[in-house]
Ligand SMILES: Nc1ncnc2c1ncn2[C@@H]1O[C@H](COP(=O)(O)OP(=O)(O)OP(=O)(O)O)[C@@H](O)[C@H]1O
């Protein structure tokens with residue numbers, strides 16, 4: 001009975017129940033109410049793949065749209081970011097041409113996003129600072145604002161990020177226009193931030209870790225969509241689904257989705273066996289969808305580190321990994337940190353590491369053999 005599956009195991013899709021992020025959402029709400037002087041008016045969401053960063057950008061956009069703001073949404077890619085942002089700002093501005101202030105005010109008062117017909121214009125110079133300045137002024141007069149969201153910031157050209165940062169620093173922070181910013185990035189952007197390679201502007205943004213959901217939030221994320229679809233689930237079965245999800249947002253959706261698919265009749269009650277079946281399918285999926293893309297971004301030494309972990313059942317000690325790789329323990333610590341940030345491993349204590357996902361070990365074992373990476377000593 002796979003019809004009307006309420007779960008959404010798709011990257012970039014807002015979940016049916018956005019669990020565990022209420023405090024962040026309240027802070028954002030307050031920031032947009034307060035204005036440019038609020039610390040969260042410019043904010044960065046940082047987390048591993050599938051942790052729920054894009055879902056947070058979507059949520060921030062929803063908050064401002066409800067307040068009648070405009071939104072500019074961009075994905076960072078290696079180049080063209082400034083040009084695309086400029087085009088979007090100019091297009092929004094073009095919507096004001098011929099619009100009276102009364103009209104802007106009335107749309108704003110109607111309480112949802114102002115949508116303008118894009119019109120070609122030569123009135124406004126194609127310059128991001130000028131366009132955002134004017135947009136900010138127009139919207140500010142109407143008691144409204146614009147939120148710029150940029151996803152995948154880690155993939156942006158640093159020069160362009162710096163340029164964007166300098167513009168926003170001026171338009172928003174210095175001159176107080178209602179041009180807010182929310183960005184999302186993988187944890188390795190922290191290296192750029194900490195080492196001062198990124199824009200000062202990014203360093204000054206509030207940073208939120210989009211981390212694992214706790215057990216209560218995971219339960220909420222699984223149970224609420226089921227309740228809304230009039231399904232029932234045995235208490236033990238729900239516990240098992242919560243445990244298998246490990247607080248990882250994407251896994252929550254996968255477990256929910258495949259459990260629903262496996263269930264004979266959700267409204268009659270989802271059984272423990274059906275959840276076990278769903279978990280099984282979810283674990284097989286996560287390898288292909290999450291572990292493989294992360295693996296592809298890793299260096300060969302990162303991969304050898306992971307291969308060296310596969311000899312252990314349960315956790316691996318860093319000292320043993322270092323020995324198997326033929327490196328010093330302090331060197332192994334550096335790679336532990338890198339892999340932690342990439343989301344491949346989790347540490348329960350400083351010297352013990354384990355794979356972050358249950359299926360990662362089998363996946364890494366087969367991949368390492370395929371690539372003839374250095375195998376751990378028996
Ligand atoms: N708070 C949450 N509660 C429940 N499910 C969530 C939550 N946040 C995100 N999800 C779900 O998890 C999945 C991954 O979310 P999202 O695409 O936002 O991750 P991401 O961090 O942007 O990943 P990537 O770095 O790969 O882009 C989606 O299916 C989404 O619906």
Ligand SMILES: [Mg+2]
Pocket residue numbers: 011012053054055151
């Ligand atoms: Mg994303």
